[in-house]
Amino acid sequence: MRYxxxxxxxxxxxxxxxxxxxxxRDGIGATGVQSLMEAVGLTHGAFYAHFxxxxxxxxxxxxxIAREAENPAAAAIVGDDPIRSFxxxxxxxxxxxxxxxxCPLPTMSLELAQRGSPSPETDHLVVDRLDAFERALARADxxxxxxxxxxxxxxxxxxARSVSDRALSDRILEATRRWLLARASS
Amino acid sequence: MRYxxxxxxxxxxxxxxxxxxxxxRDGIGATGVQSLMEAVGLTHGAFYAHFxxxxxxxxxxxxxIAREAENPAAAAIVGDDPIRSFxxxxxxxxxxxxxxxxCPLPTMSLELAQRGSPSPETDHLVVDRLDAFERALARADxxxxxxxxxxxxxxxxxxARSVSDRALSDRILEATRRWLLARASS
DNA sequence: TGTACATCAGTGAACGCGCGTTCACTGATGTAC
DNA sequence: TGTACATCAGTGAACGCGCGTTCACTGATGTAC
Numbered sequence: 001m002r003y004x005x006x007x008x009x010x011x012x013x014x015x016x017x018x019x020x021x022x023x024x025r026d027g028i029g030a031t032g033v034q035s036l037m038e039a040v041g042l043t044h045g046a047f048y049a050h051f052x053x054x055x056x057x058x059x060x061x062x063x064x065i066a067r068e069a070e071n072p073a074a075a076a077i078v079g080d081d082p083i084r085s086f087x088x089x090x091x092x093x094x095x096x097x098x099x100x101x102x103c104p105l106p107t108m109s110l111e112l113a114q115r116g117s118p119s120p121e122t123d124h125l126v127v128d129r130l131d132a133f134e135r136a137l138a139r140a141d142x143x144x145x146x147x148x149x150x151x152x153x154x155x156x157x158x159x160a161r162s163v164s165d166r167a168l169s170d171r172i173l174e175a176t177r178r179w180l181l182a183r184a185s186s
Numbered sequence: 187m188r189y190x191x192x193x194x195x196x197x198x199x200x201x202x203x204x205x206x207x208x209x210x211r212d213g214i215g216a217t218g219v220q221s222l223m224e225a226v227g228l229t230h231g232a233f234y235a236h237f238x239x240x241x242x243x244x245x246x247x248x249x250x251i252a253r254e255a256e257n258p259a260a261a262a263i264v265g266d267d268p269i270r271s272f273x274x275x276x277x278x279x280x281x282x283x284x285x286x287x288x289c290p291l292p293t294m295s296l297e298l299a300q301r302g303s304p305s306p307e308t309d310h311l312v313v314d315r316l317d318a319f320e321r322a323l324a325r326a327d328x329x330x331x332x333x334x335x336x337x338x339x340x341x342x343x344x345x346a347r348s349v350s351d352r353a354l355s356d357r358i359l360e361a362t363r364r365w366l367l368a369r370a371s372s
Numbered sequence: 373t374g375t376a377c378a379t380c381a382g383t384g385a386a387c388g389c390g391c392g393t394t395c396a397c398t399g400a401t402g403t404a405c
Numbered sequence: 406t407g408t409a410c411a412t413c414a415g416t417g418a419a420c421g422c423g424c425g426t427t428c429a430c431t432g433a434t435g436t437a438c
Contacts, residue, residue: 007381008380010380011381011382030300031289033424034424042383044384044425044426045384045385045427046382046383047425047426049380053425105345105348106296107296109344110292110293110348112348113211113348113349114216119292120350121352122349123347123349123350123351123354126348126349126354126358130231131350135435139375141365142295144362144364146363147342147358147361147362148342148362148366151339151341151344151358151362152338153341154336154399155340155344156293156341158337158344159337161296162295162296163308163309164299164304164305164308164309165306165309165310168312168313171333172281172312173332173414179327179333194413197414218392220390220391228414228416229417230392231393231394231395231416231417232414233393234394235392239392240393320394359390376420377435377436377437377438379436380433381432382432383430384429384430384431385423385426385430385432387426387427387428388438389415390423390426391417391421391423392422393419394418394419394420395418395419395420396418396419397415397417398428399414399416401411401412401413402411402412403411403412404408404409404411405407405410
């Protein structure tokens with residue numbers, strides 16, 4: 001069946017977006033090509049009309065995430081106190097429970113490294129975030145603080161998503177948030 | 187072939203220790219039963235003379251890690267300034283590059299959660315660490331600070347292991363270390 | 373305007389592979405007679 | 406002391422399964438005549 005001119009590009013984009021959500025929610029390894037294509041409404045064979053391999057999809061998803069400014073993690077770098085806003089949005093139960101539209105670093109960064117494909121895409125995600133922090137901070141120790149802040153945020157989300165005790169998970173988010181706001185807000 | 191009385195327990199322990207290293211270095215999913223048993227010098231079939239399943243091994247490894255005090259992450263909670271010592275040891279290139287004998291949280295915690303088996307073992311690892319911090323801190327905001335400190339340490343190690351640029355990786359460790367020592371040391 | 377052909381996104385069976393797991397079997401050693 | 410048997414850690418072939426990937430094929434539509 002032949003489709004309208006934009007049809008392929010639209011399908012392509014739907015695959016990328018679904019993968020982007022699943023990679024962040026379930027991880028890359030746990031996202032199979034077959035179930036991914038089923039979710040998009042196609043059979044697995046069609047995948048290779050759009051991507052040379054799963055790794056090629058991973059790269060495109062990373063580029064797509066780096067591009068988008070709509071994810072909660074990126075959207076909050078605005079307002080009077082952008083750092084405070086970012087912390088407030090990042091360390092919420094909502095962000096913890098909706099990994100599929102959240103920051104890719106807590107879920108994907110380590111897996112990308114363990115997969116052994118050291119593409120510079122991960123570095124870009126980290127560097128872009130650090131640059132945004134440094135711009136918003138504009139302090140003497142902005143460089144160190146940006147790094148420490150990002151590490152705290154990512155670590156808190158990793159731990160909050162890892163523990164099974166909901167109360168402990170909430171405590172991790174709230175305590176880190178309080179502590180960071182007392183020390184890191186500009 | 188029948189073996190000496192302690193032989194089975196020794197083999198059992200060798201499997202647990204090898205798995206403990208591999209789980210932390212490569213991840214649980216990436217550690218296959220076959221290659222694990224090969225590393226111990228046995229065939230894969232023998233695995234089930236020691237463990238009911240791979241999940242049973244995972245649980246025993248977690249218990250083993252919680253028990254051991256020899257890993258660098260736990261060993262440093264001593265001396266005049268135990269928090270400082272801990273930070274100094276945790277945020278080193280050595281710890282980053284020897285995940286197999288390091289803290290299990292950066293590598294294993296998220297994967298345990300993603301596997302969907304919410305055993306309380308992960309929670310114990312986190313709670314034990316937090317308790318140790320609180321005891322060493324003994325300050326008014328010790329609870330918040332313990333959580334934020336652990337989050338920073340875990341996040342920094344996750345990020346340092348994720349980026350491919352070695353200089354950036356070193357910078358993540360050093361900047362977080364400087365920032366934490368200036369604010370979190372007791 | 374009507375017919376023949378080219379295009380190509382998507383189909384679905386099949387590929388080799390490694391996974392966790394099962395199980396009939398081996399054979400060196402400890403124990404019983 | 407010598408022989409027969411029981412034990413059981415470890416062997417290795419085989420299981421079903423899902424993975425990523427390949428490929429001959431389909432068939433609705435756009436284009437050419």
